[in-house]
Amino acid sequence: MTAAVSPATRRQLLEAMQRLLAGTPQHTDGRLTKNNLYREAGVSRATMNRASDILATWDAHVSRSPAGTAARRRDDDLDRLRHDLKASRARCRELQHHLDAAATVIAALAAENDALRRQNADTASRLVVPLRRDPAGR
Known part of the structure; x- marks a missing residue:
């Protein structure tokens, strides 16, 4: 598998994901959104989007988290x-x-x-x- 992003960018995204999931953000309000993920990592959205394996991991974590469940419930209520x-x-x-x-x-x-x-x-x-x-x- 060829890396879609550099090792340094992968590390930044993974560290940002860990901080957000742990509830210890440094650069954002801490909500579990992809906008916050790339901002927390200090990379562009386009760069984050090239890290599809990291995004898949993010989606899996967020969907299982209480915040993800609450977000789905909120979205269902809004609909x-x-x-x-x-x-x-x-x-x-x-x-x-x-x-x-x-x-x-x-x-x-x-x-x-x-x-x-x-x-x-x-x-x-x-x-x-x-x-x-x-x-x-x-």
């Missing part, structure tokens, strides 16, 4: 919450459409009601009902 949020937004849009339709119907009925009241008032004012007098004068 579920994103799905729930998408469904809630769709339901809100549907309810807003119903509300808009109801408001349109209410406005039309109110306008029709006002027109009928005006028409009724006009008709009532034109109606003259003669009073009959009682022939006996009462």
Whole structure:
């Protein structure tokens, strides 16, 4: 197997991995991420990516660690919450459409009601009902 990175870079990456996994980082916040791995090692991301065997070891350690389990649980929770949020937004849009339709119907009925009241008032004012007098004068 030909080395994709120099022996010095391998040593830097392995030491950085050990510090991160032990919880004693020197150059990062200590989270178990690949970003922190290459920063802790003081190499570029491209250099780290060429060390595929070290990355495989990193992934194996992180997936078994409590932090890896917590990260997977967090990612699963985020996926579920994103799905729930998408469904809630769709339901809100549907309810807003119903509300808009109801408001349109209410406005039309109110306008029709006002027109009928005006028409009724006009008709009532034109109606003259003669009073009959009682022939006996009462």
